[in-house]
Amino acid sequence: MDFSIDPELARLQQKVSRFVAEEIIPLEADPASYDDHGNIRLPLLHTMRDKVKQAGLWAPQIPVDQGGLGYGPVGMATLYEAMNYSIFGPVCFNCAAPDDGNMYMLNKLASDEQKARWLDPIIKGDVRSAFAMTEPAPGGGSDPSMMQTTAVKRDGKWVINGRKWYITGAAEAEHFTLLAKTGDDVRGGLTAFLFHRDEPGWHIDRRIGIMGPEEHGGHCELVFDGLTLDDDRVLMGVGKGLKVTQIRLGLARLTHCMRWLGLAKRAVAIAADYARNREGFGIKLAERESIQMKLGQAAMDIEIGRVMVMRAAWRIENGSKARQDISMAKIHVSQLLNKVTSDAIQICGARGYSKDTVLEWIYRYARQALLVDGATEVHQMVINRFLMQNGDDFWGWGLGDD
Numbered sequence: 001m002d003f004s005i006d007p008e009l010a011r012l013q014q015k016v017s018r019f020v021a022e023e024i025i026p027l028e029a030d031p032a033s034y035d036d037h038g039n040i041r042l043p044l045l046h047t048m049r050d051k052v053k054q055a056g057l058w059a060p061q062i063p064v065d066q067g068g069l070g071y072g073p074v075g076m077a078t079l080y081e082a083m084n085y086s087i088f089g090p091v092c093f094n095c096a097a098p099d100d101g102n103m104y105m106l107n108k109l110a111s112d113e114q115k116a117r118w119l120d121p122i123i124k125g126d127v128r129s130a131f132a133m134t135e136p137a138p139g140g141g142s143d144p145s146m147m148q149t150t151a152v153k154r155d156g157k158w159v160i161n162g163r164k165w166y167i168t169g170a171a172e173a174e175h176f177t178l179l180a181k182t183g184d185d186v187r188g189g190l191t192a193f194l195f196h197r198d199e200p201g202w203h204i205d206r207r208i209g210i211m212g213p214e215e216h217g218g219h220c221e222l223v224f225d226g227l228t229l230d231d232d233r234v235l236m237g238v239g240k241g242l243k244v245t246q247i248r249l250g251l252a253r254l255t256h257c258m259r260w261l262g263l264a265k266r267a268v269a270i271a272a273d274y275a276r277n278r279e280g281f282g283i284k285l286a287e288r289e290s291i292q293m294k295l296g297q298a299a300m301d302i303e304i305g306r307v308m309v310m311r312a313a314w315r316i317e318n319g320s321k322a323r324q325d326i327s328m329a330k331i332h333v334s335q336l337l338n339k340v341t342s343d344a345i346q347i348c349g350a351r352g353y354s355k356d357t358v359l360e361w362i363y364r365y366a367r368q369a370l371l372v373d374g375a376t377e378v379h380q381m382v383i384n385r386f387l388m389q390n391g392d393d394f395w396g397w398g399l400g401d402d
C-alpha cells in the first residue's frame with residue numbers, strides 16, 4: 001500500500017497552490033471582484049482564465065491531446081483541493097461544476113462529431129454548459145424514474161415538452177444536456193439530448209434565488225414547449241439516459257468532495273490564524289483546550305475525508321465504479337464542510353460572521369452540499385444496498401463494487 005503521490009503531481013499541486021495564493025486569493029477581499037450573485041465577475045474571470053492558461057495550469061483533468069494536462073481522478077483529487085482553497089479557484093482553472101462534470105460525460109460518451117461540436121468549446125473555455133435533469137413535483141428529483149419531461153418522435157425528429165428546475169448555470173450556458181422520457185421502462189425509459197441555447201422551443205421561466213452564492217448563470221427553472229431535435233442530438237443512445245446520468249454523477253460527486261475539502265481547509269486556516277492572534281481572559285484563544293479540540297477535530301474530519309476521496313479516486317482510476325466509496329465520501333465531506341465552517345465562524349467570533357473573511361460565503365454555500373448530486377439520505381440508502389448485497393465482502397480492500 002502506497003499513500004504517496006507522484007513527485008510530478010506534487011510539484012504541480014505546489015504550483016497550483018502558489019497560483020491560488022498569489023493571484024486568486026487577493027481578489028476575494030475586493031468587493032469589485034464579485035458579480036451580483038457572489039461569484040467572480042465575468043470580465044475578471046476571463047482575465048484569470050488567460051493567466052491560468054499562460055501558467056500552463058488549464059484544465060488538468062482533460063487529456064493532453066485535447067488541451068489539458070491529462071490527469072485522472074487521483075490527480076484531480078490532489079489539484080482540485082488546492083484550487084478551492086480560494087472560493088474563486090476551480091472556475092478559473094475550468095474545473096468547476098457543472099462544466100467539469102459535463103466535460104467528463106461528453107468525453108466518455110459523445111461521438112467524435114458530438115465532441116467537436118459540444119465538448120471542445122467547453123474545454124477551451126469559449127462556452128459554459130448545463131445539465132438539466134431535476135423537475136418540480138410530481139416530476140423527477142431524487143427519484144429519476146418519476147421524470148415527466150417527454151421526448152416524442154414526430155416526423156423523424158424528437159419533440160421535447162416539460163419543465164426542469166434548479167439547473168445550475170442555465171442563464172449563462174450555451175451547451176445543454178437534457179434528460180427526457182422516451183419510454184415507460186424504469187431503466188431504459190430515459191434519453192439524454194444535447195441542445196444549444198439559441199434553439200427555439202424552450203425558455204428560462206425564472207432564475208431561482210438561493211441562500212448561497214451562485215454559480216455563473218444561477219439556478220434556473222426551464223420550460224420546454226416543443227424543442228425539436230434531430231437524432232444526432234442523442235447522447236449515448238435512445239434509452240441510455242439513466243446510464244448517462246450515473247456515469248456523469250459518479251465522478252461529479254467525487255469532484256465536489258475534492259473541491260469542498262479545499263474550502264474546509266481554508267476555513268480551518270482562517271480560524272487557526274484568528275485563534276493564534278486573539279487574546280482573551282489573559283491567554284491566546286489558541287492556548288485554550290476547547291479551541292484546540294475544535295481545530296483538532298476539524299483537521300481529523302478533513303483528513304478522513306481526504307483519505308476517503310483518494311481511495312475512491314484510486315479505485316475509479318483502476319477500473320471500479322467505486323459507488324459505495326463515492327456515496328460515503330459525499331456524505332462525510334458535505335457534513336464536515338458544514339461543521340468545520342460553522343466551528344470556524346464560532347472561533348472567529350463576530351469577524352467570522354462578517355464579510356471580512358470568506359467564512360460566511362463558505363457557510364452559505366456549504367448547505368447545498370447536503371442536497372446536490374443526491375441528498376444525504378439517498379446516499380445512505382445506496383451504501384446500505386451495497387452492504388445488504390455484499391455482506392462481509394463490503395469491507396474488502398480490493399477495488400470495491402465491480
Ligand SMILES: Cc1cc2nc3c(=O)[nH]c(=O)nc-3n(C[C@H](O)[C@H](O)[C@H](O)COP(=O)(O)OP(=O)(O)OC[C@H]3O[C@@H](n4cnc5c(N)ncnc54)[C@H](O)[C@@H]3O)c2cc1C
Nearest residue numbers: 131132133134141142166167168368371372373374375377
Ligand atoms: C444549488 C443546487 C444546484 C443544483 N443543480 C442542479 C443541476 O444543475 N441540474 C439538475 O438536474 N439538478 C440540480 N439540482 C437539483 C438537485 O440535484 C436535487 O435537489 C436533488 O437531486 C434532490 O432532489 P429534490 O430537490 O427534488 O428533492 P426530493 O426528491 O423532493 O427530496 C427531498 C428530501 O427528501 C429526502 N429524501 C429523498 N429521497 C429519500 C429517500 N430515499 N430516503 C430518505 N429520504 C429521502 C431528502 O432529505 C431530500 O432532501 C440542484 C440543486 C441545488 C440545491
